[in-house]
Amino acid sequence: MSTDEIFEVWDKAMLMDPAVEILCELRTRSKQVDTPPEVKEAIDKVLTTMAMRDTYCRKMTMPDSASTRMISKETFAMPWSQLFREGKVFTEFNPFYQSGPGQGQFLQFLIRMQKATRVLEIGMFTGYVAMAMAEALPEDGVVVTCELEPYLVATAKETFRGLPCGEKIDIRQGPATDTLDALAEEGQQFHLVYLDADKEGYLGYYKKLLDNQLLAPGATLVVDNTFEFGTAYTKSNTVMDQFNIAVMQDDRVEQILLPLLDGVSLIRRKGE
Numbered sequence: 001m002s003t004d005e006i007f008e009v010w011d012k013a014m015l016m017d018p019a020v021e022i023l024c025e026l027r028t029r030s031k032q033v034d035t036p037p038e039v040k041e042a043i044d045k046v047l048t049t050m051a052m053r054d055t056y057c058r059k060m061t062m063p064d065s066a067s068t069r070m071i072s073k074e075t076f077a078m079p080w081s082q083l084f085r086e087g088k089v090f091t092e093f094n095p096f097y098q099s100g101p102g103q104g105q106f107l108q109f110l111i112r113m114q115k116a117t118r119v120l121e122i123g124m125f126t127g128y129v130a131m132a133m134a135e136a137l138p139e140d141g142v143v144v145t146c147e148l149e150p151y152l153v154a155t156a157k158e159t160f161r162g163l164p165c166g167e168k169i170d171i172r173q174g175p176a177t178d179t180l181d182a183l184a185e186e187g188q189q190f191h192l193v194y195l196d197a198d199k200e201g202y203l204g205y206y207k208k209l210l211d212n213q214l215l216a217p218g219a220t221l222v223v224d225n226t227f228e229f230g231t232a233y234t235k236s237n238t239v240m241d242q243f244n245i246a247v248m249q250d251d252r253v254e255q256i257l258l259p260l261l262d263g264v265s266l267i268r269r270k271g272e
C-alpha cells in the first residue's frame with residue numbers, strides 16, 4: 001500500500017479511533033523533532049499494518065450490491081454544505097454519516113441468521129443500510145425506517161422507487177420517539193432493529209423498544225457507535241457509557257459489544 005492509500009484509510013478511522021489519532025499526531029511530531037529513523041519507521045509500520053488489516057477485512061467480505069454501491073456513491077456526491085446553507089437539511093451532514101464499509105453486509109448476515117422478516121431502522125440518512133437490509137429479506141419482508149429530515153425522506157423515496165427491493169422499505173418521517181409510539185400503537189413487532197440515530201436519544205428509544213414489545217422475544221437489537229468515537233472507554237459517564245451500562249444492567253436482555261468500526265452492540269431480547 002502506498003503512503004497516500006494508507007492515509008486515505010486513516011482519514012476516516014481517525015474520526016473514530018483515539019489511538020489512531022494519537023499515532024498520527026506522533027507521526028507528525030516525529031518529523032519536526034530529532035527522532036531516530038527506526039522510531040519513525042516503527043510508527044509508520046504500526047499505522048500501515050493496521051490499515052492493511054482493515055483493507056484485508058474489506059477484501060475478504062462479500063461485496064456490496066449494485067444498489068447499495070450506487071446509494072453510497074450518490075451520498076458522497078451530494079452537496080451537503082450547500083444543502084445546509086440553503087436550509088434544506090437542519091444538520092450539516094457529511095458522507096460519513098452513512099454506515100461504514102461492511103456494515104450493510106454484517107446486517108444482511110444477521111437478518112438471514114435470525115430469519116427475520118420484519119426489520120426496523122432508527123436513523124435512515126440516505127438509505128444505504130435500509131436498502132442492504134431490504135435485500136436480505138424474503139419477498140414478503142419489510143424494513144420500516146425512521147428519519148427526521150424531510151429532505152432526506154423525499155430523496156430516499158425517489159432513490160428507492162427505481163431499485164429492486166425498494167418496495168420493501170416503508171419510510172416514516174418525523175422524530176423517532178413519535179414513530180416508535182405510533183408503531184407500538186399499531187401493535188407492530190420486529191425481529192431485528194438497527195439503532196443509528198441521535199445518540200442522546202438512544203436510551204429513550206431502547207426503553208420504548210423493550211417496554212412496548214417492539215423488540216420481539218428472541219429478536220436482536222443492533223446498536224451502532226457504542227464506542228462514541230472512543231469516548232465511551234476513554235472518559236467516564238458519557239452519553240454512550242451510560243447507555244452501555246443501562247443495557248448491561250437490564251436482565252431482559254443479553255449483550256455483546258463488538259470492536260467493529262465505532263463499536264457495534266448486539267443485544268438480544270431473552271425468550272423464544
Ligand SMILES: C[S@@+](CC[C@H](N)C(=O)[O-])C[C@H]1O[C@@H](n2cnc3c(N)ncnc32)[C@H](O)[C@@H]1O
Nearest residue numbers: 098099123124125129147148175176196197198
Ligand atoms: C448516522 S445517520 C444514519 C445512517 C444510516 N443508518 C445509514 O445506513 O447510512 C443518523 C440519521 O438519524 C437521523 N436522526 C437524527 N435524529 C433523529 C430523530 N430524533 N428521529 C429520527 N431520525 C433522526 C439523522 O437525520 C440522520 O439521517
